[in-house]
Amino acid sequence: xxxxxxRGGLSVRLDVRTAVVVALLVAAALxxxxxxxxxxxFDIPAADVVRTLFGQGDAGQDFIVNELRLPRVLVGLxxxxxxxxxxxxxxxxxxxxxxxxDVLGLGQGxxxxxxxxxxxxxxxxxxxxGGALVGGLVTGAAMYVLAWKRGVHGYRFVLVGIGLNAxxxxxxxxxxxxxxxxxxxxxxxxxTGSLTGRDWEQVWPLLWLCVVLLPLVVxxxxxxxxxxxxxDAAYALGVPVERTRVVLMGCAVLLxxxxxxxxxxxxxxxxxxxxxxxxxxxxxGPNLLPAMCMGATLLIVSDWASQRVFGADQLPVGVVTGVLxxxxxLWLLVTERKAGRI
Amino acid sequence: MNRxxxxxxxxxxxxxxxxxxxxxxxxxxxxxxxxxxxACGKSTLLRALSRMLKPTAGHVLLDGDLIHAMPAxxxxxxxxxLPQSSIAxxxxxxxxxxxxxxxxxxxxxRQWSADDERIVRESMESTGVAELADRYVDELxxxxxxxxxxxxALAQETPLLLLDEPTTYxxxxxxxxxxxxxxxxxxxxxxxxxxxxxxxxHAARYATHxxxxxxxxxxxxxxxxxxxxxxxxxxVFGLPCQVIDDPETGxxxxxxxxxxxxxxxxxx
Numbered sequence: 001x002x003x004x005x006x007r008g009g010l011s012v013r014l015d016v017r018t019a020v021v022v023a024l025l026v027a028a029a030l031x032x033x034x035x036x037x038x039x040x041x042f043d044i045p046a047a048d049v050v051r052t053l054f055g056q057g058d059a060g061q062d063f064i065v066n067e068l069r070l071p072r073v074l075v076g077l078x079x080x081x082x083x084x085x086x087x088x089x090x091x092x093x094x095x096x097x098x099x100x101x102d103v104l105g106l107g108q109g110x111x112x113x114x115x116x117x118x119x120x121x122x123x124x125x126x127x128x129x130g131g132a133l134v135g136g137l138v139t140g141a142a143m144y145v146l147a148w149k150r151g152v153h154g155y156r157f158v159l160v161g162i163g164l165n166a167x168x169x170x171x172x173x174x175x176x177x178x179x180x181x182x183x184x185x186x187x188x189x190x191x192t193g194s195l196t197g198r199d200w201e202q203v204w205p206l207l208w209l210c211v212v213l214l215p216l217v218v219x220x221x222x223x224x225x226x227x228x229x230x231x232d233a234a235y236a237l238g239v240p241v242e243r244t245r246v247v248l249m250g251c252a253v254l255l256x257x258x259x260x261x262x263x264x265x266x267x268x269x270x271x272x273x274x275x276x277x278x279x280x281x282x283x284x285g286p287n288l289l290p291a292m293c294m295g296a297t298l299l300i301v302s303d304w305a306s307q308r309v310f311g312a313d314q315l316p317v318g319v320v321t322g323v324l325x326x327x328x329x330l331w332l333l334v335t336e337r338k339a340g341r342i
Numbered sequence: 343m344n345r346x347x348x349x350x351x352x353x354x355x356x357x358x359x360x361x362x363x364x365x366x367x368x369x370x371x372x373x374x375x376x377x378x379x380x381a382c383g384k385s386t387l388l389r390a391l392s393r394m395l396k397p398t399a400g401h402v403l404l405d406g407d408l409i410h411a412m413p414a415x416x417x418x419x420x421x422x423x424l425p426q427s428s429i430a431x432x433x434x435x436x437x438x439x440x441x442x443x444x445x446x447x448x449x450x451x452r453q454w455s456a457d458d459e460r461i462v463r464e465s466m467e468s469t470g471v472a473e474l475a476d477r478y479v480d481e482l483x484x485x486x487x488x489x490x491x492x493x494x495a496l497a498q499e500t501p502l503l504l505l506d507e508p509t510t511y512x513x514x515x516x517x518x519x520x521x522x523x524x525x526x527x528x529x530x531x532x533x534x535x536x537x538x539x540x541x542x543x544h545a546a547r548y549a550t551h552x553x554x555x556x557x558x559x560x561x562x563x564x565x566x567x568x569x570x571x572x573x574x575x576x577x578v579f580g581l582p583c584q585v586i587d588d589p590e591t592g593x594x595x596x597x598x599x600x601x602x603x604x605x606x607x608x609x610x
Binding site: 001003005009010011012013095219222225226228229230232233235236237238239240278282283284285 | 423453
């Protein structure tokens, strides 16, 4: 822990290890992005990709890089970041790693919204995304109404979320049985979570949302750290407990719903990214920025791995994030157990 | 006028009223202890005094202002609270936890001043946890942990400090240890302390001002040696007893009547 102080009385506290982890994760995510842009039916060396990104490439490469592959990679980075941050917020508010949006039914709720649009209205891609967003927000609102009696109590919150999840899963199963063959195939692809065919239309809304929400989240990060000690302790320190929770919960629901709307319910990122991040930083607290960067890195690496191993667009990224994130987390847990830490 | 006052407050949760129309003043620079049987409303009163519970009628006043209308951080710079149950975040060190007590004095761009650093160090020294600064809180014993939480409340640097059953779950040695620490904070720094305690003898020994509650009403208040009598203990706790002088300190010592004596008293 280092403190940086100015003579004007301003001071900022910086955990060196956390800063290094964040820097490395950002570098890894960006490098992964460059490699991913170069990967596909038509491979482009990384140096050419970078040159083209800065507008120095030839016309053919410019089209492939900037029009076809860059938006897809950007969607991947943003979706991963949004899921990682949303997951970290949820887990911190619930004071429980199980309190992450994919366990609590936000992903399934958003899926229900999307399926409704696909199956009942046969809507366009944009309408499906809208449906997913609304589905996620409705689930978040239901969670608020059902679990919010005099503050959040970890297990109550998780149990209500699991209940909502079960309900949404049932609804989704029902919608699938009602769908005709074409719609059902489309729905199943959407449900696995995939970056295939994402373009600038998905990038902009997600980017703006992150630009607006990130400062709001950062401004409430310190009160959130205090909340982890329990409502009473936070209250005693002068934290506006209920306001902090409502604001951050709202941000987390929006981030998760928007990410799901853009790429489908990519599984496991929201659960694992914060856990991975805190094991790397070894720092208590919600680890918001590290979780966000970890989410982005995880998604990009997963997408790259799925393309390398299975060929372009064969395996949706949602399958790989589950495998990679899960195995990495298990490995960390096992090695830490050996080292005597929890 | 005293700094912390509850003025005709009615307190409760949802529809259930626990305390009705109660007025209490905390004398400045006192070590006030609130005692009473279970469910008499003592913790509820402490929650109201610390702004955590809003009275349904009446007011709590801090320095003459309505405590619920004051900005949260301003209250937190004047009045600290050691809650009954707090959660030490996973993997947090003693130093980091104590440092969190500085929160009400900090801001987004004033995160860790030289003052913060000095005060955190002093708080750890005066509670005897300075040498534990780099240890993880989960590794500590119950007594050490309670000292760490007290150090955090001290780092908040408030002239008033409220403690909700600070000795629960501790063995007798650590109970005395924590109470000695409270007495030191009260005597040496002139802080006003308000504690809820279960043990009447501890209360009588350490308090300078005692408030005895039963069913949400104050039955007696004042210096322990003035008010603790066998009649009062029986009225408050329903327990026949003798009150003798504590051989160590001369303060009242409550000795419950033997089982047989209580039976005959009940039969007659």
